[in-house]
Amino acid sequence: MTPPSTPSPATTTPATNGSGQDLLLLDRQICFSLHAASRAFNGLYRVILKDLGLTYPQYLVLLVLWEHGELPVKQLGEHLRLDSGTLSPLLKRLEAAGLVRRERSTRDERSVEVRLSEEGQALRERALDVPRRIATATGCDIAEIRDLKARLDDLTARLDAAVTD
Numbered sequence: 001m002t003p004p005s006t007p008s009p010a011t012t013t014p015a016t017n018g019s020g021q022d023l024l025l026l027d028r029q030i031c032f033s034l035h036a037a038s039r040a041f042n043g044l045y046r047v048i049l050k051d052l053g054l055t056y057p058q059y060l061v062l063l064v065l066w067e068h069g070e071l072p073v074k075q076l077g078e079h080l081r082l083d084s085g086t087l088s089p090l091l092k093r094l095e096a097a098g099l100v101r102r103e104r105s106t107r108d109e110r111s112v113e114v115r116l117s118e119e120g121q122a123l124r125e126r127a128l129d130v131p132r133r134i135a136t137a138t139g140c141d142i143a144e145i146r147d148l149k150a151r152l153d154d155l156t157a158r159l160d161a162a163v164t165d
Contacts, residue, residue, distance in 0.1 A: 041134075048133050052126055053097065057082075057090055059127070062116070065100065066124050070115035072105065099123060 026032055045056040054062070064079045065071065071079075077087045091114060094100045099120035105111040135145060 044134065044137055045130075048130055052123060052130075054123075058094055058099075059130070061087075061090060061094060061114075062099065062120060062123065062127070065114065065116050065120070070113055073102075073112045073114055076114055094120070 022028070042056055045059065049056060049059055052059075060080055061076065064076055068075075068079070073084060073087060073091070077084055080087070082090075091100060091102055095102055098117055100114055101117055102112050102114050105113050135142070138145065140148070
């Protein structure tokens, strides 16, 4: 049996790396693997958060507020990597649900502060089971989850740096 030949430069396309392996195959894209994992997580969160009456983005907002307390919208957006155009409608829905309050800052009229309502604070207790259910669904132990998270955080930092270079 003859080994496959290496394509000549004339037959190598921009989509191949010279060894005939197509670099543009979907299943070879790390971005798609991350996208697919993200969609799978979102689907799982949709099911788990249904009992709390929350969407995944709303849950993220509450996580930040449970951790940091009252925050200006700008800082909340920085934590979540969301711009105010995306965050404002999300906060309006959380406010309409009675989970947060938005008020103009007394220190800076241009700034809006977001804080949990009593109902939003109380929801924290009911949400304690969410991370456990997610961890169980991954099939990973805590050490694997922490390692994966650290690697993804490192990847995110490197990608952010590449964009700003």
